[in-house]
Amino acid sequence: MRFFTATVLGLLVPSLAAASNLSSATQLAVPADFKPPQVFKNTNLVRNTNLEKGYVRETINVVVENIDKQSQSDYYIPFPVDVFDRVGGFEVRDKKSTDEGRFEVDITEPVSSSGTQYFVVHLAEPLAPKAQITLGISYSVLKSLTPRPAVIQQNEKQYLTYSFSAYVPSAYQTVTQKTKLKFPSTDVPDFTETSGLKTGADPERKGATYTYGPYETAKVAPGTEQPITVRYQFTNPVITASLLERDLEVSHWGGNLATEERYWVRNNASELANQFSRVEWTFASYQKAPTSAVREIAYPLLPGSVDPYFIDDIGNVSTSRYRPGNGKTAANLELKPRYPIFGGWNYSFKVGWNNDLSQFLRKVAGGDSYILRVPFLQGPKMNEGLQYERVVIRVILPEGAHNVRYETVEGANSNGLPGANQINASLSSFKTYMDTLGRTTLTLEVDSLTDEARNAELLVTYDHTLMDTLRKPLTIFGGLLTVFVATWFIGSIDTTIKKR
Ligand SMILES: *[C@@H]1O[C@H](CO)[C@@H](O)[C@H](O)[C@H]1NC(C)=O
Ligand SMILES: *[C@@H]1O[C@H](CO)[C@@H](O)[C@H](O)[C@H]1NC(C)=O
Ligand SMILES: *[C@@H]1O[C@H](CO)[C@@H](O)[C@H](O)[C@H]1NC(C)=O
Numbered sequence: 001m002r003f004f005t006a007t008v009l010g011l012l013v014p015s016l017a018a019a020s021n022l023s024s025a026t027q028l029a030v031p032a033d034f035k036p037p038q039v040f041k042n043t044n045l046v047r048n049t050n051l052e053k054g055y056v057r058e059t060i061n062v063v064v065e066n067i068d069k070q071s072q073s074d075y076y077i078p079f080p081v082d083v084f085d086r087v088g089g090f091e092v093r094d095k096k097s098t099d100e101g102r103f104e105v106d107i108t109e110p111v112s113s114s115g116t117q118y119f120v121v122h123l124a125e126p127l128a129p130k131a132q133i134t135l136g137i138s139y140s141v142l143k144s145l146t147p148r149p150a151v152i153q154q155n156e157k158q159y160l161t162y163s164f165s166a167y168v169p170s171a172y173q174t175v176t177q178k179t180k181l182k183f184p185s186t187d188v189p190d191f192t193e194t195s196g197l198k199t200g201a202d203p204e205r206k207g208a209t210y211t212y213g214p215y216e217t218a219k220v221a222p223g224t225e226q227p228i229t230v231r232y233q234f235t236n237p238v239i240t241a242s243l244l245e246r247d248l249e250v251s252h253w254g255g256n257l258a259t260e261e262r263y264w265v266r267n268n269a270s271e272l273a274n275q276f277s278r279v280e281w282t283f284a285s286y287q288k289a290p291t292s293a294v295r296e297i298a299y300p301l302l303p304g305s306v307d308p309y310f311i312d313d314i315g316n317v318s319t320s321r322y323r324p325g326n327g328k329t330a331a332n333l334e335l336k337p338r339y340p341i342f343g344g345w346n347y348s349f350k351v352g353w354n355n356d357l358s359q360f361l362r363k364v365a366g367g368d369s370y371i372l373r374v375p376f377l378q379g380p381k382m383n384e385g386l387q388y389e390r391v392v393i394r395v396i397l398p399e400g401a402h403n404v405r406y407e408t409v410e411g412a413n414s415n416g417l418p419g420a421n422q423i424n425a426s427l428s429s430f431k432t433y434m435d436t437l438g439r440t441t442l443t444l445e446v447d448s449l450t451d452e453a454r455n456a457e458l459l460v461t462y463d464h465t466l467m468d469t470l471r472k473p474l475t476i477f478g479g480l481l482t483v484f485v486a487t488w489f490i491g492s493i494d495t496t497i498k499k500r
């Protein structure tokens with residue numbers, strides 16, 4: 001476990017409680033003509049591309065062999081510079097022992113000569129010459145699907161296109177490889193058919209799964225492209241949050257965890273050819289016909305969530321419904337925007353609710369330390385998925401909280417988050433009424449996430465002493481005392497005009 005530490009000391013010395021950085025994303029410097037050393041060979045590579053959501057999800061299993069004379073531990077994975085920033089939740093594991101967690105990953109600066117940027121995977125143990133390891137690489141690529149036609153009628157089906165290379169981009173020679181595409185349905189009107197890359201039909205089609213390859217590519221130079229474009233039906237919204245701000249406010253006094261989320265959302269679906277027709281919409285809704293517009297946003301909440309609200313730019317949205325869970329079952333917030341959100345339309349709103357803090361906070365026995373365990377991301381849960389260009393999470397801790405550290409919880413599978421070194425973390429203080437030091441606030445910034453991170457958890461530990469607890473009442477008491485003493489003093493001054 002790696003903790004990112006920074007200490008906000010100065011319990012009584014406010015000037016020391018200033019912000020200090022936990023960690024921020026850094027890029028490895030590389031020369032302008034950088035090429036990864038050719039120390040590995042991919043003996044077999046299988047890429048699974050999932051197109052069932054509004055973003056692309058890839059998992060690659062690759063058998064890697066060390067062809068160098070020395071042990072090697074840095075494996076490079078290239079992306080074109082313009083794609084690199086849209087790669088989300090990137091992680092790599094040893095496929096044979098996934099429960100040992102992800103490998104550490106760094107990112108390089110863009111390499112200007114090749115227009116490439118690399119993820120550098122640091123294997124947990126150097127791979128000996130001639131030895132092999134199977135890497136499981138997974139990530140999402142945001143904003144890579146384009147609606148075609150770009151403009152449709154209100155009740156028409158929607159089609160998306162996706163372009164990629166049949167030869168998987170790699171820094172190393174690849175002996176055999178194939179790509180399996182999973183479409184949302186069998187309605188795939190257009191797809192590239194290759195010729196001369198392999199014997200037999202390419203792609204091979206089976207229901208909603210199309211397979212390009214296997215190809216024998218031992219003699220193909222790494223980086224060679226074989227462009228493929230597919231067009232398939234996706235009559236669903238393509239929801240993109242350009243920004244999500246998520247605040248979690250911890251109150252020891254109130255025993256409360258208050259959550260507020262502010263969304264700036266856009267539907268990246270086909271735009272409407274004509275003006276929106278309410279009559280047609282009502283009819284289609286009545287028939288529950290599929291649509292590329294956002295009709296409703298399903299937002300599950302944890303059991304025990306109370307006082308939910310849903311406010312958009314105009315005000316309180318009363319068309320939403322809240323079904324509180326009972327006891328152990330999840331609660332559900334059904335958000336109905338004022339109007340359906342069609343392709344190209346924006347919508348911004350905020351939602352919030354409260355929870356009993358004891359569900360999330362634990363005091364470490366015999367100390368002044370606390371452990372807060374909260375969802376990293378919550379957000380809507382919908383079949384078509386949701387992509388976040390940028391997420392800013394603020395954990396607002398009680399006044400005086402110090403020695404703040406955080407980590408994300410890792411399981412045997414991907415939690416949808418990038419490595420810790422791609423999350424910017426910083427501490428600051430947030431002042432509200434009657435605060436003397438301001439509340440210690442941990443801010444985490446992540447780019448390119450998807451709803452896959454919905455199950456990720458965040459652990460925040462901090463110290464908070466009795467003095468910290470009493471600071472606010474003492475401040476208030478001190479304030480009252482001052483007023484009282486002043487009043488008493490003024491009152492006791494003899495202001496009567498005495499006769500001399
Ligand atoms: C924190 O990081 C920012 C840039 O991300 C930098 O400007 C600032 O000086 C850093 N602060 C400290 C205390 O290191
Ligand atoms: C989707 O919408 C965003 C705005 O949030 C825009 O920047 C982006 O280019 C759009 N993506 C596509 C594929 O149309
Ligand atoms: C907002 O709407 C909800 C649902 O109709 C209602 O229960 C609540 O009282 C409203 N809140 C305000 C502040 O108007």
Ligand SMILES: *[C@@H]1O[C@H](CO)[C@@H](O)[C@H](O)[C@H]1NC(C)=O
Binds near residue numbers: 242264266344345346
């Ligand atoms: C929608 O939001 C994006 C930023 O997310 C902005 O660039 C665009 O101008 C907005 N479009 C409209 C129609 O307001």
Ligand SMILES: *[C@@H]1O[C@H](CO)[C@@H](O)[C@H](O)[C@H]1NC(C)=O
Binds near residue numbers: 447
């Ligand atoms: C993190 O901080 C660095 C340096 O300040 C900045 O370049 C980068 O865009 C930030 N990343 C995120 C996810 O906010």
